[in-house]
Amino acid sequence: MLTQIPTQLSSIVDVDDLTVEFHGREGTVRPVNGVAFSLKAGEVLCILGESGSGKSVTLRALMRLLAPDRTRITGHVEVAGHDVLKASGRSMAALRGSTISMIFQEPMTAFDPVYTIGDQIAEMVAQHKGVSRRAGRTRALEMLELVQVPSAKRRLDAYPHELSGGLRQRAMIALALSCSPRVLLADEPTTALDATVQAQILLLLRSLQQELGMAVIFVTHDLGVAAEVSDRIAVMYAGRFVETGSVRDVLQDPVHPYTRGLLSSTVHGQPRGTRLQTIPGSPPDLRMLPPGCSFEPRCGEAIDRCRAAIPPPYTLKSGQCVRCVHAPQDLVPAE
Amino acid sequence: MLYYILRRILYAVPIALGVSIVCFSLVYLAPGDPLQTLLPDDTPPEAVAELKAKYGFDRPVPMQYLFWLGNVLTGDFGTSIGTGRPVIEEIGRALSNTLLLGACAVAVAFTLAIIIGGVGGYLHGKVSDKVVTSIAIFGVSVPNYWLGIILVIVFAVELNLLPAVGMGKSGSQGFGLDLESLKYLILPTITLALVPLGIIARTVRASVAEVLGHEFVQTLRAKGLSERGVLRHVVKNAAAPVLAVMGLQFGHLIGGSIVVETVFSWPGTGFLLNNAILRRDVPILQGTILVLALMFVLTNLLVDLLQTTLDPRIRRA
Incomplete structure (x- = not known):
């Protein structure tokens, strides 16, 4: 078993200075550069960012799912008292699926095409609960009913290609929740779905989260999704959390120039007829990050201090945490 | 599922019929009359005509085919022009010898191919993978008759450890499951196993590596x-493409290799075919090719059905 590390009672996930490096032929890529956060039981954190910002890699690092021979993960990751980065392969496998579970973006490719949905859920239950396959199937049926798959009994024997996208994602959720995990990681679970199905899946996830009291880390690039499901938002850019705070604070009073750019470049809440603004430039090359703030090359408010060093996280009075040199001086009202 | 199996079996019938037509007519595409090569030049024309009538060579070719097909369907493959014995007997004896050798080669080739291909695919890109790939390329590239001769030179001539040719002192009749007889199997088995070993190992490696790259x-x-x-999941996913290649290789091995059986004077179907070609023994040729081709059709049918049970997505197509 894993060594139990004493931790403050309230947080179930503790991440400190998490960095991930991929070593490849074309040099070292750094998708995650010093991410730190903690998550309380029953809390929903949404990691918001564009493609390549390191959201999915962060999730995978939490479960140590990245190919070990090409990846170097440093920092500290603690999930339900288990030190994830130091755990043995065997104890990591015991942790995956039972304590911390993941929903993937593409339910079509995330299921094994040659086994039935029921088999794939039952297999996981049998692995973690030490029960027979038959008992696992009973649990699988229960789970499919919980995620509201119509005629669940029949779907148990369906192969992944025989289900629609929405049903597949429901089955994926059933799979992920079948061993009652305490932490659920959701990697853009609605991105591959139709808009109407998206809303259903989001509602389902939200109600299951409240019912089962799990902590959820939800990764998305969709502001609307983020606003819908989460308690807290972390805006990610080039492998760092540039702004974190409650949903209301971050979406209503964004502080970091990147967050503001992101909000003004979406159609949500914009008056009709106003031209959408875009953020000029493109994200930095993760092989050679600038020495200072990684958003500085695209930022309209950049000053010399931005280029000198990576801005430390400033905590504002609202509780928002922002990595921008402008933040404390401009926005914290003087006491 | 049952419907699919029935349909697939039904499809095999026209294929088998087509195969029989090709087998039959191939012999007529080659120049020369089988009787000409057998009979002395000064044979009286009446005798030639009588023999032609006896073997049915005097009738139009389509009629000959139907006549032959009718006999074949009742189990009568005719008599060998060379030996005068029923074709079915000749094929039966040769086929059992070939099946023995083929089964040994299948066992060796398939087992080794799965092991080394699996290791290569699992350790894709690592040193062990490179070693495995080299073995596979060697297997595919080295001509088996050359390897056979080299093996004979090394193990039979130089080291005098193993017999060079044949199936033992008293031929295939005296062959048994004793150590002395089994010695005769070793060199031809290795020679015959090499090419399928290389081909299947490469397929297994590619298949396993591909499956491991999937998101699931x-x-x-x-x-x-x-x-x-x-x-467990990787094996079931990788199995379908590997089975297809194995089926083809299985067909080749069971069909007997003319080259390998000739190098080792192994009295199997390849050896029989080779002699039949040289002697223009048309009934033997037709019968042997037909039996081998039908075994191919049967193997493919079995592979198809097996693949279907492994991968549910195939059933829809």
């Missing part, structure tokens, strides 16, 4: 499955 493997790990549990 990450899901399996995220489910907390042990490496053995992951492997």
Whole structure:
């Protein structure tokens, strides 16, 4: 078993200075550069960012799912008292699926095409609960009913290609929740779905989260999704959390120039007829990050201090945490 | 599922019929009359005509085909022009010898190919993978008759450890499951196994590496499955393409290799065919080719059905 590390009672996930490096032929890529956060039981954190910002890699690092021979993960990751980065392969496998579970973006490719949905859920239950396959199937049926798959009994024997996208994602959720995990990681679970199905899946996830009291880390690039499901938002850019705070604070009073750019470049809440603004430039090359703030090359408010060093996280009075040199001086009202 | 199996079996019938037509007519595409080569030049024309009538060579070719097909369907493959014995007997004896050799080669080639291909695919890109790939390329590239001769030179001539040719002192009749007889199997088995070993190992390696690259493997790990549990999924996914290649190779091995059986004077179907070609023994040729081709059709049918049980997505097509 894993060594139990004493931790403050309230947080179930503790991440400190998490960095991930991929070593490849074309040099070292750094998708995650010093991410730190903690998550309380029953809390929903949404990691918001564009493609390549390191959201999915962060999730995978939490479960140590990245190919070990090409990846170097440093920092500290603690999930339900288990030190994830130091755990043995065997104890990591015991942790995956039972304590911390993941929903993937593409339910079509995330299921094994040659086994039935029921088999794939039952297999996981049998692995973690030490029960027979038959008992696992009973649990699988229960789970499919919980995620509201119509005629669940029949779907148990369906192969992944025989289900629609929405049903597949429901089955994926059933799979992920079948061993009652305490932490659920959701990697853009609605991105591959139709808009109407998206809303259903989001509602389902939200109600299951409240019912089962799990902590959820939800990764998305969709502001609307983020606003819908989460308690807290972390805006990610080039492998760092540039702004974190409650949903209301971050979406209503964004502080970091990147967050503001992101909000003004979406159609949500914009008056009709106003031209959408875009953020000029493109994200930095993760092989050679600038020495200072990684958003500085695209930022309209950049000053010399931005280029000198990576801005430390400033905590504002609202509780928002922002990595921008402008933040404390401009926005914290003087006491 | 049952419907699919029936349909697939039904499809095999026209294929088999087509195969029989090709087998039959191939012999007529080659120049020369089988009787001409057998009979002395000064044979009286009446005798030639009588023999032609006896073997049915005097009738139009389509009629000959139907006549032959009718006989074949009742189990009568005719008599060998060379030996005068019924074709079915000749084929039966040769086929059992070839099946023996083929089964040994299948066992060796398939087992080794799965092991080395699996290791290569699993350790894709690593040193062991490079070693495996080299073995596979060697297997595919080295001509088996050359390897056979080299093996004979080394193990039979130089080291005098193993017999060079044949199936033992008293031929295939005296062959048994004793050590002395089995010695005769070793060199031809190795020679025959090499090419399928290379081909299948490459397929296994590619298949396993491809499956491991699929996203669902990450899901399996995220489910907390042990490496053995992951492997179970990989095997079932990689099996379908590997089976297709194995089926073809199985057909080749069971069909007997003319080259290998000739090098080792192994009295199998390849050896029989080779002699029949040289002697223009048309009934033997037609019968042997037909039997071998039908075994190919049967193997493919079995592979298809097996693949269907492994991969549910095939059933829809």
